[in-house]
Amino acid sequence: MIDSNYNFAFLDERTKKRIRRALLKAVAVPGYQVPFGSREMPFAYGWGTGGVQITASIIGRADVLKVIDQGADDTTNAVNIRRFFALTTGVKTTEKTAEATLIQTRHRIPELPLTASQILIYQVPLPEPLTKLEPSRQETIKMHALSEYGLMHVRLYEDIAQLGAITRAYDYPVMVNERYLMSPSPIPKFDNPKMHMNPALQLFGAGREKRLYAIPPYTPVRSLDFEDHPFEIQRWDHACALCGSVDSYLDEMIVDDEGSRLFVCSDSDYCEERRDAGHVGGQQAVHLHDALATPVINSTTTLQEAA
Amino acid sequence: MKSQVLLSARQVGKSFVHQGQPRWACRGVSFDLYPGEVLAVVGESGSGKSTLLRLLAARHACDEGSVHYDVQTESGNEPTGMVNLAGMSEARLRWLARTDWGFVEQHARDGLRMNVSGGANIGERLMALGARHYENLRGEAIAWMQRVELDTGRIDDLPATYSGGMQQRLQIARNLVTHPRLVFMDEPTTGLDVSVQARLLDLLRELVDELQLAAVVVTHDLAVARLLAQRMLVMKDGCVVEQGLTDRLLDDPQHPYTQLLVSSVLTP
Numbered sequence: 186m187i188d189s190n191y192n193f194a195f196l197d198e199r200t201k202k203r204i205r206r207a208l209l210k211a212v213a214v215p216g217y218q219v220p221f222g223s224r225e226m227p228f229a230y231g232w233g234t235g236g237v238q239i240t241a242s243i244i245g246r247a248d249v250l251k252v253i254d255q256g257a258d259d260t261t262n263a264v265n266i267r268r269f270f271a272l273t274t275g276v277k278t279t280e281k282t283a284e285a286t287l288i289q290t291r292h293r294i295p296e297l298p299l300t301a302s303q304i305l306i307y308q309v310p311l312p313e314p315l316t317k318l319e320p321s322r323q324e325t326i327k328m329h330a331l332s333e334y335g336l337m338h339v340r341l342y343e344d345i346a347q348l349g350a351i352t353r354a355y356d357y358p359v360m361v362n363e364r365y366l367m368s369p370s371p372i373p374k375f376d377n378p379k380m381h382m383n384p385a386l387q388l389f390g391a392g393r394e395k396r397l398y399a400i401p402p403y404t405p406v407r408s409l410d411f412e413d414h415p416f417e418i419q420r421w422d423h424a425c426a427l428c429g430s431v432d433s434y435l436d437e438m439i440v441d442d443e444g445s446r447l448f449v450c451s452d453s454d455y456c457e458e459r460r461d462a463g464h465v466g467g468q469q470a471v472h473l474h475d476a477l478a479t480p481v482i483n484s485t486t487t488l489q490e491a492a
Numbered sequence: 493m494k495s496q497v498l499l500s501a502r503q504v505g506k507s508f509v510h511q512g513q514p515r516w517a518c519r520g521v522s523f524d525l526y527p528g529e530v531l532a533v534v535g536e537s538g539s540g541k542s543t544l545l546r547l548l549a550a551r552h553a554c555d556e557g558s559v560h561y562d563v564q565t566e567s568g569n570e571p572t573g574m575v576n577l578a579g580m581s582e583a584r585l586r587w588l589a590r591t592d593w594g595f596v597e598q599h600a601r602d603g604l605r606m607n608v609s610g611g612a613n614i615g616e617r618l619m620a621l622g623a624r625h626y627e628n629l630r631g632e633a634i635a636w637m638q639r640v641e642l643d644t645g646r647i648d649d650l651p652a653t654y655s656g657g658m659q660q661r662l663q664i665a666r667n668l669v670t671h672p673r674l675v676f677m678d679e680p681t682t683g684l685d686v687s688v689q690a691r692l693l694d695l696l697r698e699l700v701d702e703l704q705l706a707a708v709v710v711t712h713d714l715a716v717a718r719l720l721a722q723r724m725l726v727m728k729d730g731c732v733v734e735q736g737l738t739d740r741l742l743d744d745p746q747h748p749y750t751q752l753l754v755s756s757v758l759t760p
Contacts, residue, residue: 331583335620342615343608345626346648411626 187275194241195273200224204242204397208388211399216361217329218312223395227269232262233291233308234392237269240289240306243388244270249277251285256293256434256451263291282454292355294376296433296455299385301402307370309391312398314358314368334366337409345414354419360407361400369406375418375434380406423448428459429466445470498562498674498706499525500574504547505556517543518730519556527673528704532721532738534711534753540730541710542678548708549595549676550577550585561674563588590617594667594675598682600659603666604651610637610662611647617670636665640695657688661695668699677709681716693719714757718742726750 192198200222207221226234244250250270254262258280266289267278279285282297289306299305315325318336328334337358344351357374361367369377370389380387380400387400400406410416424431427449433456435448447470450456505519518540525531533541546552548559560574570584577585589595597603604613611633615623623629630647637644640661651659660680667675680696681689697720700707709720717724717738724741726734726749734747745751 327582331586333586333620335616335622338619338624339605339608339612339616342619342626342629343612346609346611346630410624412624413626 186272188272191273193246193274194244194270195227196224196238196241201242204238207397208239208243208399211388211397212386212401214365215401215404216365216367216398218396218398220395221397223392226392228266230393231310233266233289235390235394235397236289236291236306236308236392237266237390238392239388239390239397240266240270240287241273243304244274244276244287246274246276248286249279249284251279251282251288251454252290253288253293253295253452253454254291256295256436256455257453259453280454281458282452292371292373293434293451294372294379296450296452297458298379299383301384303385305383305385305387307372307387307389309368309370309389309396310393311356312368312389312391312394312396314356314366329365332364334360337366338411341409341411341414345411351410351414351416357416358409360409362404363407366409367398367400367406373419373434374408374416377406377408377416378418382406421448423471424466425450425456425459426466426468426470428456428464430456430459430464440470443472445472447471496527496562497524497574498527498529499548499708500560501548501557502560503557504544504554504559506543506547506552507555516540516730518547518727521557521725521727521732523725523732523735525674525706525708527706528700529723530700530705530707530709530721532709532711532717532724533727534714534717534724535727536712536753539727541712541727543730544727545676545678545708545710549589549593550580553578561588563592565592590620591670592672592674594664594672596660596663596667596675596677596680598679600651600656600663603663604659606651608650609648610642610651610654613651613662613666614669616666621670632669636669637662639699640665641691657684657692660684660692664696664699668703668705671703673706675705675707677707679711680709681711681713696720714742714754726753 204221207219211219224238226237228234228237252263252267254260257263270276271278282295286302287304287306291308313325315328315336318340319325341351355373356368356371357377359367359369359377369380382403382405384402386402389398408416421435425433425435426447430450434451436451438447440447502522504521505516507514507516521544533544535541547554559577561577563572563575566572611630614633614636615629618629618632633647634644637647642658642661651662654662681692684692693716711717721738724735724738725732728749734741734750742754745754
């Protein structure tokens with residue numbers, strides 16, 4: 186059902202054209218944050234107004250839209266954005282990653298490798314990776330212009346010094362095309378390697394901060410690290426309880442007062458596809474009684490070794 | 493001491509608009525600074541000392557005159573040799589400021605990154621230059637902490653937990669880690685108590701000697717000038733009233749203002 190009181194995809198044509206122009210610039214300069222005239226949307230900030238505006242400006246009648254929130258198709262944010270576009274454009278929506286031409290995502294990249302005919306649109310809360318290190322916007326713009334990114338390593342150094350490892354698990358800073366430092370939006374660092382040389386076009390929109398940026402297809406994306414503390418992604422000792430996958434990003438849910446945890450794929454479509462293909466997981470929660478007794482990082486030894 | 497001039501100021505001036513009228517904060521300052529030489533700029537507060545320092549360090553642009561600096565490191569097609577700071581690109585100036593120069597602020601808090609540890613403060617310049625090995629950075633930080641007589645056990649503490657004297661030492665270490673050839677110091681010992689001042693001055697004198705640093709030290713304390721500097725500029729109302737060798741100037745002041753300044757020093 187399409188609501189004909191609205192223009193196609195809610196925004197008026199001129200606004201969409203202006204956003205597309207900003208997107209062209211963003212694609213031309215990978216990782217560079219392009220300011221754009223962000224509009225009020227019928228969503229609260231934090232609900233993905235930036236991503237929604239990008240989707241609205243590039244969606245066509247032949248597109249197939251998939252919306253995910255933390256990997257899942259059935260959460261509030263995803264359901265409402267999907268319904269919004271179904272209402273204002275009438276395009277076909279899907280939950281299948283392989284069928285979609287546009288995928289709007291909040292904080293995950295689908296497990297299924299993307300193809301050159303797909304566009305991935307990220308919702309971004311804080312586009313500026315340096316913002317917590319350097320409060321002045323003018324100064325951060327200058328740092329980007331001159332490619333002065335030592336400060337980001339100061340932050341990573343500080344992580345290792347205080348905690349023994351780079352502890353940042355999401356929104357892990359990346360260098361795009363060896364030129365611009367970029368915030369990948371709060372995706373888990375597990376997804377960072379998927380951005381590297383991805384055949385799909387990746388677009389990022391921050392509605393409140395009024396910035397767009399992009400990673401064109403087949404662009405090198407490198408996660409920052411130290412030579413002696415290389416970048417690593419998260420690993421689990423468990424498999425997905427539903428589909429038995431051992432190489433996907435797992436959500437950990439505490440299911441009772443005894444400390445039982447259920448590990449399931451965060452990407453709901455991926456999990457379902459696997460189950461349909463006949464894969465079966467343990468179907469039960471695991472007990473982790475000593476989960477808190479063995480800390481992952483032993484910062485005291487690291488400090489002593491260093492001293 | 494080499495004869496090649498390191499920094500040369502010619503008729504340097506800067507004016508600020510005050511109540512609609514331009515007023516010269518400092519004007520007509522000329523001098524040459526040689527490698528390894530320490531120049532003290534003294535004068536009462538409001539005499540334009542800090543403005544002059546900011547002009548020399550290219551933090552302000554000169555309204556009059558020019559500052560030339562002997563750039564040695566080559567980069568692309570940027571000029572080397574005596575280069576006018578006003579004609580340099582901002583990227584090149586910022587690069588100079590964090591490699592070949594140091595700037596020690598009066599208040600250590602202005603010169604330090606207060607939200608990261610002492611070790612990270614020392615390592616910042618190295619990381620900006622591309623150092624990407626954690627243990628090496630840490631080793632360098634420890635070496636510099638020892639050199640400026642900081643307790644290496646405090647390496648992972650935030651600078652806010654350091655005492656005033658320690659913060660100033662940390663600031664100095666942070667600046668010297670890239671082995672700059674020229675350091676600007678704005679009242680480096682002001683605000684510290686006398687015994688800490690004495691130790692800091694001692695340290696500075698040693699470092700300057702050891703590293704063959706050239707320095708421009710702004711101070712209103714003649715004792716600092718006497719201890720550190722080979723040469724002195726005396727400023728009053730934005731103009732240099734007298735300049736020369738420190739000992740000559742302090743023992744035999746010619747200008748009435750310098751005489752006043754020297755005679756007003758309290759001797760216990």
